[in-house]
Amino acid sequence: MILELKNITKSFSGRQGRVFNALDNVSLKVDEFTTLGIVGESGSGKTTLAKIILDLIPLSSGAVVFNRELIRDFRKDVQIIFQNPYNSLDPKMRIKDMLFEPLSIHRIAQGKGLMSRAVELLQLVGMDDTALNRYPAEFSGGQRQRICIARALASEPRLLVLDEPVSSLDLTIQARILELLAKLKQKFQLTYIFISHNLGVVKYMTDSVAVMREGKVVEFARAGDIFRDPGQDYTKRLLEAAKGPY
Amino acid sequence: MRKNPYLISGIIIIGILSLAAIFAPLISHYDPSSIDSRSLLSPPSSSHWLGTDSLGRDLFSRMIWGARISLTIGIIAVGIATFLGLFLGALAGFYGRFIDTLIMRFCDIMLCFPTFFLILAVVAVLEPSIFNIMIIIGLTSWMGPARLVRGEILSLKEREFIQAETAIGCSDLRIIVRHLIPNAAGPVLVNATLGIAGAILLESGLSFLGLGVQPPIPSWGNILIESKSTLGIAWWITVFPGLAILVTILGFNFIAEGLKKVIG
Amino acid sequence: MEKLLEVKNLKVEFQVEDKVIHAVAGVDLQVNADEIVVLAGESGSGKSATALAMTRILPANARIASGEVVFKGRDILKFTEKELINIRGKDIAYIFQEPASYLNPVYTIGSQISEVIVLHQQKSRKEADELALGLLEQVRITEPKRVFFSYPHQLSGGMNQRAFIAMSLAGNPKLLIADEPTTALDVTIEAQILELLLQLQQRMKFSMVFITHNLSIARRIAQRVIVMYQGKIVEQADTAAIFKSPEHFHTKELIAAYEKIGRI
Numbered sequence: 001m002i003l004e005l006k007n008i009t010k011s012f013s014g015r016q017g018r019v020f021n022a023l024d025n026v027s028l029k030v031d032e033f034t035t036l037g038i039v040g041e042s043g044s045g046k047t048t049l050a051k052i053i054l055d056l057i058p059l060s061s062g063a064v065v066f067n068r069e070l071i072r073d074f075r076k077d078v079q080i081i082f083q084n085p086y087n088s089l090d091p092k093m094r095i096k097d098m099l100f101e102p103l104s105i106h107r108i109a110q111g112k113g114l115m116s117r118a119v120e121l122l123q124l125v126g127m128d129d130t131a132l133n134r135y136p137a138e139f140s141g142g143q144r145q146r147i148c149i150a151r152a153l154a155s156e157p158r159l160l161v162l163d164e165p166v167s168s169l170d171l172t173i174q175a176r177i178l179e180l181l182a183k184l185k186q187k188f189q190l191t192y193i194f195i196s197h198n199l200g201v202v203k204y205m206t207d208s209v210a211v212m213r214e215g216k217v218v219e220f221a222r223a224g225d226i227f228r229d230p231g232q233d234y235t236k237r238l239l240e241a242a243k244g245p246y
Numbered sequence: 247m248r249k250n251p252y253l254i255s256g257i258i259i260i261g262i263l264s265l266a267a268i269f270a271p272l273i274s275h276y277d278p279s280s281i282d283s284r285s286l287l288s289p290p291s292s293s294h295w296l297g298t299d300s301l302g303r304d305l306f307s308r309m310i311w312g313a314r315i316s317l318t319i320g321i322i323a324v325g326i327a328t329f330l331g332l333f334l335g336a337l338a339g340f341y342g343r344f345i346d347t348l349i350m351r352f353c354d355i356m357l358c359f360p361t362f363f364l365i366l367a368v369v370a371v372l373e374p375s376i377f378n379i380m381i382i383i384g385l386t387s388w389m390g391p392a393r394l395v396r397g398e399i400l401s402l403k404e405r406e407f408i409q410a411e412t413a414i415g416c417s418d419l420r421i422i423v424r425h426l427i428p429n430a431a432g433p434v435l436v437n438a439t440l441g442i443a444g445a446i447l448l449e450s451g452l453s454f455l456g457l458g459v460q461p462p463i464p465s466w467g468n469i470l471i472e473s474k475s476t477l478g479i480a481w482w483i484t485v486f487p488g489l490a491i492l493v494t495i496l497g498f499n500f501i502a503e504g505l506k507k508v509i510g
Numbered sequence: 511m512e513k514l515l516e517v518k519n520l521k522v523e524f525q526v527e528d529k530v531i532h533a534v535a536g537v538d539l540q541v542n543a544d545e546i547v548v549l550a551g552e553s554g555s556g557k558s559a560t561a562l563a564m565t566r567i568l569p570a571n572a573r574i575a576s577g578e579v580v581f582k583g584r585d586i587l588k589f590t591e592k593e594l595i596n597i598r599g600k601d602i603a604y605i606f607q608e609p610a611s612y613l614n615p616v617y618t619i620g621s622q623i624s625e626v627i628v629l630h631q632q633k634s635r636k637e638a639d640e641l642a643l644g645l646l647e648q649v650r651i652t653e654p655k656r657v658f659f660s661y662p663h664q665l666s667g668g669m670n671q672r673a674f675i676a677m678s679l680a681g682n683p684k685l686l687i688a689d690e691p692t693t694a695l696d697v698t699i700e701a702q703i704l705e706l707l708l709q710l711q712q713r714m715k716f717s718m719v720f721i722t723h724n725l726s727i728a729r730r731i732a733q734r735v736i737v738m739y740q741g742k743i744v745e746q747a748d749t750a751a752i753f754k755s756p757e758h759f760h761t762k763e764l765i766a767a768y769e770k771i772g773r774i
Contacts, residue, residue: 089407090411106415140553171768
């Protein structure tokens with residue numbers, strides 16, 4: 001087990017003192033080298049959970065417990081890919097500087113080594129070194145997402161949280177990026193937490209699935225089981241909607 | 247010129263001004279303090295292009311040297327204000343809560359004072375000198391940039407790329423300096439450009455009142471001191487410095503306008 | 511099959527900095543009465559540009575280089591602005607991807623729909639409000655009165671899209687152009703909106719051009735599919751035929767993507 005989420009609750013206080021629970025007592029276990037899928041509609045709390053795992057927003061109660069043997073340096077070993085490739089890259093930075101940053105912060109490479117390592121990272125995601133001196137605005141959504149993946153891999157992480165990484169891309173590009181992610185997981189022995197509202201994508205990528213609704217986990221099972229024989233009504237409804245009339 | 251007429255015209259105006267200021271010793275024919283007792287208050291002529299003042303000093307030379315003074319004061323004062331504003335605004339915007347409240351309330355307090363009178367009061371206590379003027383204008387003009395920077399950073403913070411930088415392992419300082427400030431720089435630059443115009447106007451006003459640059463060092467503001475008494479008889483003493491100030495302010499405003507277009 | 515709209519040799523260019531992009535490079539297509547056509551392709555294939563060009567609502571940096579759009583026997587590309595205004599929203603209506611961006615944030619949903627009715631059906635405000643409420647019911651909004659008085663930011667994406675659909679139907683259009691209306695919505699909401707559009711079309715008999723990058727949608731709602739790639743139409747056929755025996759490689763790519771990850 002690489003990560004355990006214990007009774008995570010996140011409340012926001014809205015107007016007139018109302019309290020809104022984005023996450024309500026969420027508990028999950030993630031095993032090493034697996035892909036855990038987190039499925040849910042908008043507002044189910046999936047993105048909030050992702051940000052809490054990455055300690056980008058504080059939780060209200062509960063604990064995020066990492067296996068200290070596997071995750072020794074949090075910011076190095078755990079990385080995240082966000083949904084919107086247009087918002088995840090600093091528009092004023094060149095691609096090479098964006099790749100150099102994690103490499104030097106975590107001392108993976110220095111001096112001349114930075115450039116060669118950056119080129120390697122780009123090749124891993126299917127891009128060539130002409131990208132290095134360019135700015136994010138010069139790339140398409142799919143290419144930017146590849147750059148985000150390269151940056152996330154720079155620190156040689158063990159756990160990657162992917163928050164709807166392909167949802168804003170064309171279906172054909174989605175397929176290619178997902179193939180790339182699957183290949184990288186194999187190659188670098190990574191663990192993925194894959195968040196999506198798209199059940200087709202989840203079926204393709206994951207080993208086990210947690211279904212979330214309004215901040216709670218309503219069902220958790222192996223991917224094959226959930227799609228074949230969903231237990232909860234809500235899960236059944238999601239599957240029905242995704243299948244449509246054919 | 248078609249693409250950005252404001253920016254181009256502004257740069258031309260200020261460019262000429264700056265060149266004049268930099269090459270003042272080479273351009274001015276006379277020493278700005280030298281007295282030509284044969285032509286007191288004489289109108290523009292071939293020997294004195296812009297005429298002379300009541301002490302017989304060549305107005306053109308005094309204007310060129312005045313440009314040097316005014317521009318220097320404007321740029322340095324705004325430099326101080328912007329630097330302070332960036333620093334305080336970034337801290338307030340990034341850390342929020344207590345630090346934000348502290349800095350913003352201090353900002354509000356400073357804004358309560360009518361700036362001009364605050365400067366007058368300070369100058370009355372300290373002796374008026376070019377150095378003091380620059381510092382004082384700088385220390386009383388940081389509020390605008392600070393609020394601007396704070397606003398920019400508050401909205402930038404919500405953009406995911408900042409969270410991505412945290413996730414990679416960037417320290418707070420690195421995020422502020424390398425990511426937030428460069429992205430907030432646009433509006434701050436526009437503000438600073440307008441600020442220089444404002445500072446020059448401020449300095450001219452102070453000098454006109456006798457509390458700024460002291461004669462015999464020429465400044466457009468203190469050249470205008472004589473205009474009060476010579477308006478009817480020596481129009482050139484009023485018109486030329488006034489025109490210079492006008493054109494300079496206009497030039498900086500044009501640049502600011504042009505920058506806004508570039509930043510988008 | 512009665513022909514409703516015919517596009518002949520449409521070419522649209524975009525000016526991006528100093529380059530010209532040929533977004534639509536010679537497109538011929540036809541939309542018949544009472545039919546749903548899916549216009550499929552990746553981003554950049556020219557599908558949106560084609561749709562926007564039909565009533566000349568392209569962005570400022572776009573230019574219709576050549577072509578005709580024949581509607582009701584006349585080439586509407588040659589219409590004056592006044593004549594076009596008569597068609598937009600009335601004969602040809604649009605729905606877009608992010609309804610919240612296209613709704614005015616400071617007016618209630620109800621008033622925005624009423625405005626369209628007053629404009630195109632010459633009814634009084636009171637009558638328009640009644641009709642607007644009726645439209646909200648037709649788009650299966652369970653609390654039409656509440657939504658009528660709500661502002662866009664108070665409603666979910668799916669709700670806003672329903673409201674927007676209601677608004678687009680307010681002019682009783684003959685042709686509805688839907689530009690990726692469900693791309694930004696959850697899969698479950700997408701299913702509901704598709705179902706809704708299908709029912710509305712069957713009842714009101716308007717024609718619809720549905721633009722998407724997800725070919726599976728054609729299977730749900732369309733009789734015909736037109737595939738675009740790099741500004742040109744590469745394949746057109748009945749829905750069943752396209753899925754059974756696709757010819758062009760890009761069509762095959764689109765189908766393969768959907769089979770891999772678009773269904774369960």
